[in-house]
Structures are given as structure tokens and as C-alpha cells.
Amino acid sequence: MSEKKSRWLISLTAVALAASACGGGGSGGGGTDKSFSYAVTEPEHLTPGNTNDGQGLNVDDALFDRLMTLDPTGKPLPQEAESLTSTDQKVWTVKIKPGLTFHNGEPVTAQSYADAWNQAAYGPNGWGNNAYFATIDGYDDLNPSDEKAKPKTDKLRGLKVIDDHTLQITLTKPFSQLPLVLSFVGTAPLPKAALSDLKGFEQKPIGNGPFMLDGSWEHNRQIKLKKFTGYKGPRPAHADGLTFKIYAGRDAAYTDLQAGKVDYDDQIPAAKVPQAKRLLGDRFVSEPSGTMDFLEFPLYDKAYANPDLRKAVSMAIDRQSIVNSVYNGAFKPVGSLLAPIVPGYREGACAEACTYNPQAAKQLFDKAGGFNGTLHLMFSNADATYEQWMTDIANQLKQNLGIKDIVFDKVQVSDYLTKLSDHKATGPYRSNWTMDYPSAEDYLTPRCTPPIRSGYDGVACLDLIKKANAAGDPQQAQQLYQQAEDVVLKDLPLTPLWNWRDQIGFSKRIGDVKIDPYTTAHLRLETVTVK
Amino acid sequence: MWRFVLRRLLQMVPVVLGTTFLIYVLVFALPGDPIRVLGGDKPMPPSVYEALRHHYHLDEPLVVQYGRYLLGLFRGDFGETLNGQSVSSLMASSWTVTAQLALTAWIFELGMGIALGVWAGLRKGGIVDSLVLSGTTFVIAVPQFVLGYSAQLVFGLKLGLFPTVGTDDGWPYSYLLPGMILGSLSLAYIARLTRTSLVENMRADYVRTALAKGLPRRRIVVRHTLRNSLIPVVTYLGIDLGNLLAGAIIIEGIFNLPGIGQQVFLAIQVKDGPTVVGISTFLVLIYLAANLVVDIVYGALDPRIRYE
Numbered sequence: 001m002s003e004k005k006s007r008w009l010i011s012l013t014a015v016a017l018a019a020s021a022c023g024g025g026g027s028g029g030g031g032t033d034k035s036f037s038y039a040v041t042e043p044e045h046l047t048p049g050n051t052n053d054g055q056g057l058n059v060d061d062a063l064f065d066r067l068m069t070l071d072p073t074g075k076p077l078p079q080e081a082e083s084l085t086s087t088d089q090k091v092w093t094v095k096i097k098p099g100l101t102f103h104n105g106e107p108v109t110a111q112s113y114a115d116a117w118n119q120a121a122y123g124p125n126g127w128g129n130n131a132y133f134a135t136i137d138g139y140d141d142l143n144p145s146d147e148k149a150k151p152k153t154d155k156l157r158g159l160k161v162i163d164d165h166t167l168q169i170t171l172t173k174p175f176s177q178l179p180l181v182l183s184f185v186g187t188a189p190l191p192k193a194a195l196s197d198l199k200g201f202e203q204k205p206i207g208n209g210p211f212m213l214d215g216s217w218e219h220n221r222q223i224k225l226k227k228f229t230g231y232k233g234p235r236p237a238h239a240d241g242l243t244f245k246i247y248a249g250r251d252a253a254y255t256d257l258q259a260g261k262v263d264y265d266d267q268i269p270a271a272k273v274p275q276a277k278r279l280l281g282d283r284f285v286s287e288p289s290g291t292m293d294f295l296e297f298p299l300y301d302k303a304y305a306n307p308d309l310r311k312a313v314s315m316a317i318d319r320q321s322i323v324n325s326v327y328n329g330a331f332k333p334v335g336s337l338l339a340p341i342v343p344g345y346r347e348g349a350c351a352e353a354c355t356y357n358p359q360a361a362k363q364l365f366d367k368a369g370g371f372n373g374t375l376h377l378m379f380s381n382a383d384a385t386y387e388q389w390m391t392d393i394a395n396q397l398k399q400n401l402g403i404k405d406i407v408f409d410k411v412q413v414s415d416y417l418t419k420l421s422d423h424k425a426t427g428p429y430r431s432n433w434t435m436d437y438p439s440a441e442d443y444l445t446p447r448c449t450p451p452i453r454s455g456y457d458g459v460a461c462l463d464l465i466k467k468a469n470a471a472g473d474p475q476q477a478q479q480l481y482q483q484a485e486d487v488v489l490k491d492l493p494l495t496p497l498w499n500w501r502d503q504i505g506f507s508k509r510i511g512d513v514k515i516d517p518y519t520t521a522h523l524r525l526e527t528v529t530v531k
Numbered sequence: 532m533w534r535f536v537l538r539r540l541l542q543m544v545p546v547v548l549g550t551t552f553l554i555y556v557l558v559f560a561l562p563g564d565p566i567r568v569l570g571g572d573k574p575m576p577p578s579v580y581e582a583l584r585h586h587y588h589l590d591e592p593l594v595v596q597y598g599r600y601l602l603g604l605f606r607g608d609f610g611e612t613l614n615g616q617s618v619s620s621l622m623a624s625s626w627t628v629t630a631q632l633a634l635t636a637w638i639f640e641l642g643m644g645i646a647l648g649v650w651a652g653l654r655k656g657g658i659v660d661s662l663v664l665s666g667t668t669f670v671i672a673v674p675q676f677v678l679g680y681s682a683q684l685v686f687g688l689k690l691g692l693f694p695t696v697g698t699d700d701g702w703p704y705s706y707l708l709p710g711m712i713l714g715s716l717s718l719a720y721i722a723r724l725t726r727t728s729l730v731e732n733m734r735a736d737y738v739r740t741a742l743a744k745g746l747p748r749r750r751i752v753v754r755h756t757l758r759n760s761l762i763p764v765v766t767y768l769g770i771d772l773g774n775l776l777a778g779a780i781i782i783e784g785i786f787n788l789p790g791i792g793q794q795v796f797l798a799i800q801v802k803d804g805p806t807v808v809g810i811s812t813f814l815v816l817i818y819l820a821a822n823l824v825v826d827i828v829y830g831a832l833d834p835r836i837r838y839e
Contacts, residue, residue: 044569044614045614045615052571052573053571123576123578123579123581124578124582125582126579126582126583126586127579128569130578130579131573131574131575131576131579134576142578143576143578143579144578145577148581151578199615202615219616219620219621219624220624220789220793221624221698221789246789247696247787248783248784248787248789248793249784251784251785252696252697252784252785252786252787253787255687255695255696256695256696256697256787258688258695259687259688259691259695259696261694261695261696261697261699382800411562412562412563412800413563413568413800413801414561414562414563414564414565414568414800414801414802415561415562415563415564416563417564417567417568417570417571417572418562418563418564418567421567431572432572433572434572436573446573446574449574
């Protein structure tokens, strides 16, 4: 996802911008316009079941409510659900609040959810969030293993609409993290109008959230929303409207923020952070996010098969100095596979293996037999900073481990993930993970479930994850997830580098800005007021 | 004359066919798999992968894909982007932006460039001449993105004379600043070209004859010398219009104008074939048309040029 997320146009940091006054006044001009604007890049999709890019999810967060939501500590909380219960973590019963409607007045029922999930889970639709429904019983019938075959059915067997407000979900295996998954925007319901015209719906989605579309999606320009006056859910909008202004890149968005033309920008480029701090004062916020960067090793290459060598490389990297020089100190070095905002995160999970120690690294490196030949470092050309930090890593490996010959393998974005999936990596490469929901499970499952890009054998760790998924007690589940994390960190098929932070700035026009990393848009859109 | 135009138009058919095929093959040959890019770092189930490959006909051989594309073209269907948008509507909106930007830049460089060139050329060696020469050298030497960011900072952010980014204020206001920056480089070339050409022509025999016959200098410059001097300038302007329309990725990026430069750039990154081919085909047509217009204008400027 991040490869796409960071499709920023050009990163030319040319002019040293001098301090400049931040011109107030918003787009509307007159005092009656109580709507605010949020900077995004062009979303890929807006139909929830198909939307898996960060920008589209931001917009959908305003348009759609889900069964669950997350509180400011990351715990699941009912949104449209009245209750979500299970005795065995396998069969779940959802009660939906009565009286909720879509923007077109249609009531939200158990069928609205079943319809949405069936659409997303139906393989031939090719929807982006298909994989999220793989835990539901009957998924395999909608996604036959012979890809050319037509599925037998287009309805998930595990979904049973008991009455208008009761939905029974049967999973293939116990899965304690389901409430978290159901807070994901991709699980939002669809009205009947969507099913008859999916193409039209994508351009003009009808949701059930606090804001509704005002007009339709104006590609590459803006998506204009207004307050949904018939909203009966738990998060009514305070502002009269919300416009997602579409920018081609973060530099342009930040320039507009300075000019007072956009009210909220959560993608201030790291290079502009010192200036933004000076200009915006307490209207600049640096907020931890769920996104992580890793350096992953191709275990199928004999040169990297020895865990000690991987550990030596990991210990030879001075994460803090790289973060300081490339990201202006805006990102945070981590020693865990989980982002710090995820419940169950332990600061020193990786212990000495992720701590900078050049002497110990060199000893371990020599013990492991050193490295012969040319070391390749691989990354994509999606963002200019990748080459900057890879350069730092290369220098540190040369200096601390004495590897003489290090070259870069800079790969076209469209080819990068293909090469990794096909096990064609020429050396350690950049790997990235963006959070779907704040659960250790979301970070660990992809590390241990085959096919794994690094070629890592994740059986031991997958076993622990399965046990955790089945655990009814959250405390016990967390411990099991942590054990699974320890297994991966001991083998170190990938080493954590740093956790991203959102660099957020907002204008003087808006108040009650509640920034919350657990909401999809990282901002509680409904609470924002306009002065 | 009309036969000439007709022949040139007919010649365009094989050129367009050939270029679309070439571009199609080149996009096809780009490394990578666009469907994998859609999935990003998240796992994509095989069923979804197959469904998408089939939807975009990526599971068919190149020739079949191209044939399908051509058939669509004849029906006026440019296909679908990888996000499921129609390429035609994407092109309509982005071409509007680019055309407005390019025209603004073009009018600016044409008007200012020729005016400055004539002014400097008639006062060769004077203060104006030196100013124009040094000014244009400066513009040529400074990279465009530096000019772009500086102008945005000073005239947009600090002085608030122009919108900083975006197209919200419509044409011409939103396009003035980016248009002037985009046209500045060509303006410098045009001013210098006009100046040199004019200086040369002012020394020609026919000017001396005209002077001897007692024609006023003004009339000599406007009716005779300028017309002759403009031939290289017109050639340049014609080709430059094509260049400007070919998308100003950098300027469009700085000023957040959603034109074709940006679209092509993004499409190439993710190997979005229909978008790249659609926009490029249009570009080829524009180049061909611009060249044709240049050839016709030659005749108007210089009666010695005949169309055969």
C-alpha cells in the first residue's frame, strides 16, 4: 500500500523558503461558510470494499460508519452495532442499532452488511479488500483455488441474516480479533442503490456516515461533502461541510496550507518540518502512525541464510542517525515488529539485535563468516528518501562491517513488488507495512503466513498466532502474539528500522482538532468546528 | 494548397497507427506487473489477481491486446485506467488544464518574446539590447523549478498577487503565474531569435534599396524586415506549442495543476497502459497538426514558398 501511497510526483526541495506570514481566511470568504478542507492525493477508489489506499480510506471515513470503531486507546467500541458477541470466537452475533439510515434514507440493516461483504469477498469482482473476508466461512467457494473456474456461489455461507437487525457471522477458525477488523472502513455496509449500479456508486458513493457527498467525485480536483442532516449515529458532524482537496504532491499541499487555502494537511514533508514548527506553532503536530519500515533479507539467497549475519547487519545500522539526517528526526527508530501505537508493543522486543553496536556487530559478522562479493541493496524509486537512507545504511555497513563492495538496485515501482514476490531480490531490500487495525495480529500474520516474500519458514510463529486468535481472553491472546513476535525477531528475516510519524498542520480557521492515530483519517473528522 | 493539406492529413494515418503500436509495445515491455502494484504490500488473493488480469485483458497476448485497443479506438473508447476510471474522461479533464496552461504560456512568450526581440534588435548595442541579452541569459541559466518555486513564494505566498496552487480560480487567473514561468524559457529564445534575425535582415540589400527609394523606416521594418525575420521564429513557436502541450510535469507539479504531464508520469510509474497510450496518441496528433500549421503559415509570411 505504501508504494502507492507515496506516489508523490517530484521531490524537488529547491528553494530555502524564508519565514512567511500565514495568511488567514479560508476558501469561502464570507462568514457563513462553516466547512473545512482536508488535503489528500487522488484516491484510487471510494467503494469501501474496494478501497485500500490511504487517501480513499480518509474520504470513506467521513462517508461511512462501520459496525465497530476504536476508542482513543485503540480498543474496539460499537459504532453501528449495539453488541457484538461470541462464546467461542468462531460464531459471532451482531445486533445493529435500529433507526440508522443511509444518505438516501434507506435503513441500514443486517442485509446491507451481508450485501457489502458478499460483493467484496466475490473473487471475480477483483475488489481490493477481498482478503479481509477470508476468515468467514464459505470464502473458498467465492474464490476457488482454480482461478479460471467460476465460483459456485456469490454468497458467503457464513453470513446469516437472522432479522433486520441481527447478523450471524460464522468463521472458518476462531478469530478473537474480529471486532478490530470490523472497525476497518472496508467493512462498511452498502445500500441497495449500490448493488444495481456499482460504477455509478464509485463516482457518487451513498454512505451512512456523518458526511454525505455534495455533487460527485471531481477527479484530481476535489471531493465535496456536506453534513448529513438525517444522521442518527454516534458521531454527528459539527462542521457544515468537508472538502477533500486533491493535490499532486505533498509540497503543493503544504504550500496551500501556508497560504491558508487548505485547513488540514497530514503529509507535511519531513524536510519542511522545522519550518512548519516555526510557522504554525501549536498548529503543528507530530503524531505516531502505524506505518513501519523494515530491512528484509532474501533468505533464499545462501549469503543471507545465516541468522548471525542478518543480526550483524541489523546491529551495524545506526537508526537514530539515519532518521536525523534523512527525516529531520521526525520518524522514530524502533526495536519491534509492531508500531508503538499497537496494544502489546514492547519497546525492547528486539533487544540487542536491533541496537546499534558496531563492535559487537563486527565480531558477530566475522563469526558468521563475513560476506564475500558484492552486496546489493534494493529499493523502489517511489520516493527520493529511500535512496538517501539506503546510502546511509551502505556507508554504515562499509564502515562497521568492512564490506567493501556495496551497490544499489533501484527498481521501478511497477516492478518492485513483482520482483520481491517472485523471490528475485538481489540483496536486503526495503519493506514496509501500513496498519489496517491496531492489533499485533495485523503485523505478524503477514510475516508468518506463506507465501512469505523473504522465504522465511514461519510455521512455529504461525502456530502461536493461531493459538492467540482462538484465545478468548485478550490478555492471554496478547502474550501469545508477543511470543510469536519473539520467534520472528530471533530468526530476524527482517529487521525493524523506524516507525513513521504523521507531520500534521492545520489552519487557524478550524477548532476542536482531535488528532487520533486510531481513526482512519487520523483526525476525528466529525468533531472539527469552523470559526 | 488544399491538395497539400489533404496529402499531409492522409500521411498522418500511418504515423498515428505506427506510434500507437510502438507506444503500446513499449508500455507492454516495461518491467513489472501493474496488478501486483494495485495490491501493494497487502496480500492479494489469487482469485482477485486473476480476475483483475482478466478484466484488463493482461492475460492475452500482446497482439490481441493491441487489436482490442484499436477496435475500441474506432468506437471512440480509450479504455479504462487501472482504477476503473474512463480514460476518455480523464483525458478530457487533464487536457483542458494542460491546454489552458500551454496557451497562456504560448501567448505570453509570443507577445513578449517578439516585442522584446524587435525592441532590442532595432536598438542594437543600446541599453535595452544589453538588458534583454543579459535578462534572457539569466532566464536560460536558471532551472525552471527554481523560477517556479521562487515565483510561487514571492508572488503567491508573500504578496498574494496570484493563487499559490490549483485551478480553483479558473482561467486565466490560476494559470497566469505558472504560464509565465513555463513560457519564460522559450520567451528568452524567441527574443534572441527575433533580435538576431532582425539585425541580420536590417543589413540586407533590399533594406538599403527601400531606404534609397525613400520608404519610411517604420514601414520597412513592419512590412519587410519583420516578416522575413519571423520565419525561424514561427518554426520555433509551432514546435514549441507542441512541447508545451506535451506536458510540463515540473510546473504542473509545483502549481498542482492536474494536467496531462502529471497523469502520464503517474501512469508510467504503475504501468497503466491505456492511460499512457491514450494521452501519447493525442500528443502525436497535436505535434502533427502543429507542424502542418507551421508549414501553412510559412506561405503567408514568404510568398516564395509554394506547396507542392
